Amino acid sequence: MVNENLVKDVVKEPYKYGFVTDIETEKIEKGLNEDIIKLISQKKEEPKFLLDFRLKAFKKWQKMKEPDWAALGYKKIDYQDIIYYSAPKQKEKISSLDEVDPKLLETFDKLGIPLTEQKKLTNVAVDAVFDSVSIATTFREELAEHGVIFCSISEAVKNHADLIEKYLGTVVPASDNYFAALNSAVFSDGSFVYIPKGVTCPMDLSSYFRINSGDSGQFERTLIIAEESSSVSYLEGCTAPMFDTNTLHAAVVELIALDDASIKYSTVQNWYAGDEEGIGGIFNFVTKRGKCLGKRSKISWSQVETGSAITWKYPSCLLLGEESVGEFYSVALTNNLQQADTGTKMIHIGPKTKSTIVSKGISAGNSKNSYRGLVKVGTKATGSRNYSQCDSMLIGDQASANTFPYIKSQQPNSEIEHEASTCRISEDQLFYLQSRGIEFEEAVSMMVSGFCRDVFNQLPMEFAAEADKLLALKLEGSVG
């Protein structure tokens, strides 16, 4: 018999990224109106087309209603009580990393993100975003040799305006949903990646998002374009300090894959989740979508969601090109009073398109974890194939797990399979492990890690190790 108490104390490990960096920041006043948007645009010295894009999105946002269909409960967000732009003060334009405020470098060091030259041995290029702006992007010269553009989106607006104008908002239009419209109106920074024709990106690219200020929201925007026959692997990580107020994070990620291109997008999301009573934490409302435009193109999403008080996130694939492939691998862990409504949408439009969905939900404490997915096969998608698998694991008798898969098919010559199961940690397996001398918590940790194996296998190596560790930490003391 499992010791109930033992199982109940698993998530005691404090959130180790919860510190605040004391740095002078430049903030604009709270609230949202046309003037604020013009001010953001002006601060970023943006061209007119972008300001128009923002204003148009703002108009649309004003007419929209906050969605309430997700299985989430949170108190109403006051959109006028948020600072939409906050940036660490920098005296002049910096030309090299040495000129970045050492406090910022220290912050990223503490988070385990190597920005300084001597630590650049890991062969991962990093774009570090602090509140609303990008601080530094490493390995740029090396990447440029291969023709790869990797920079913050603000720089891309200045230096590659043509690409931004051509692609921005083509995958997630401003009017797509409430939070995407808000992001389109006020987005501050984010990453831009362009992989030219025939290039396999020589290293993994990575963005690291850090929220530092308690009253400002983070609205980053990421755009990745993979030209014909190119490929890239992109990693994303996020942390935030502990505040007892809720901070809004509404990001938009757009991926575009042309003929034979492949994009792999991995996320380890570890925003501050609030304390045991559910006070504080990030509201994570994210729109992520990829468009497989070209033939045989491939977009793969893998995510490990462990943080945030509220997660509302559905990384999706629009499969337009013939024989294009969409993948979604997800582990979502909720504990205490966390709530997650996450899943994916696979829209099969082109013929012979394929998609795979593997979702693992683990809910512990009083948390709520829902999988919500849509698989749609349109009339032209002959020979399409989808396989979905969603498994949930419940830890403790207060947590809930929901599964809401929507499946719609209009094409007889296609095959769709979905399966889902819910279970708890098997007592037999636990007993077996314990009888072999493995500590209780370690046994639970092993079982959870085994449960998530299908997804972890898809993560880049460094991430997989981090995710495994993260999960073990999060569960410490909560298994019941």
Next chain:
Amino acid sequence: MEIIEKIKTNKSDNNLTEIQKICLHQLQSSPLPNPKSEQWRLSNKSKLSTLLDYSVNEKDSKFDIPYPKNSQSTIRLIIGENCQIKLIEKNYSIQQLSEDELQKYIKEQISFFKQNENWSDLLNLSLSCKNNILGLKINGSKIPPIEIFSHASSNSLNAKTLVIFLEKNCDLELLQVNLGKENSSLSQSTFFCLKENSSLNHGVVSYGKNRSNLLNSLNVIQQKNSAYNLGSLHFKFNYARFEISIKQSAGNAKTNIKGMQITKKDEQISTYTKIEFNGPNGFLDQINKSLADDKSHAIFEGSIIVPKIAQKTDASQLSRNLLLSNLAQIDTKPQLEIIADDVKCKHGATISQLNEEELFYMRTRGITLTEASKLQLSSYFQEIISFIPISKDKWDLLDKLLNEN
């Protein structure tokens, strides 16, 4: 508002029963279901309004039973025609529920209604006059099989209501047949209360003719150690909804559901099921099959709700769908909502067409493509039909009906 006016113009206020008044009152606040709600989102609005367009009719036209009784012992009842029954035998008794009992039970049910989920019931109970409500209390053992017919008349909207109390330790086999006429609408609501240790094998066969419509709602409450087996088949309706709500009031009960819907031409048939476990050790095995051909649309939505109290629940739900034409559509949404941790719940869904390898195999053995497809389809149906408690000769009839056109 139209539908309410229709009911009211048909009858003066004084002639309405208390239940009709309560339901009408509830309908008044929202005369039509919310088209954005999950239960009605995919429903074809114009088809629903056609269903409601027919004039309300409380009297039935004479109706011919589609097949003869095969055994003398079978008890056959037609709602709206011979509602008087009192059978007290050595082993069993079948009696009509008294006015009071009926009213009390229906009122209690209404108090649990939710506007969008139970809109069909509200409509049904607003329309059903005394003659069209059949309430039975069944007790004892070795009860002969019962057949209950509901039917609609051409060019009219008919409502029939069935309430059955299955008393403790009672076993019953019940076949319910809903028949649609040309250009007709039938609203059928059924309420079962299965008391402790009782067991019901329930078959529902609904088939229509040209342009017939159906709103079929089934509400079952299962007490401890009861077993409920449902086999259902819906076909040949221009528009049909089958709404199943099963509540295991104290757990420890068994539910088996095997349902099938077949759509052709431009028909739309949908099945909505909601199974709630309000106690531990509940069991559910559900399979729903759809077949959509031509320009038709088949919908399945099933939810399984396992609250904290329902530990050791074992529930599985499977939705299997065949899409046979380029213009047909299938929507399926199996859902799990789980709070209890010591449970085994799973669901699955597939959408595909006929298995090509099997077809190829049969063709290499000299069976024509048409024949091979028919064979495969009939095996697809077989699993469901064999679960419906009907005798062999009626199977043949069903087989014939299924193979028509």
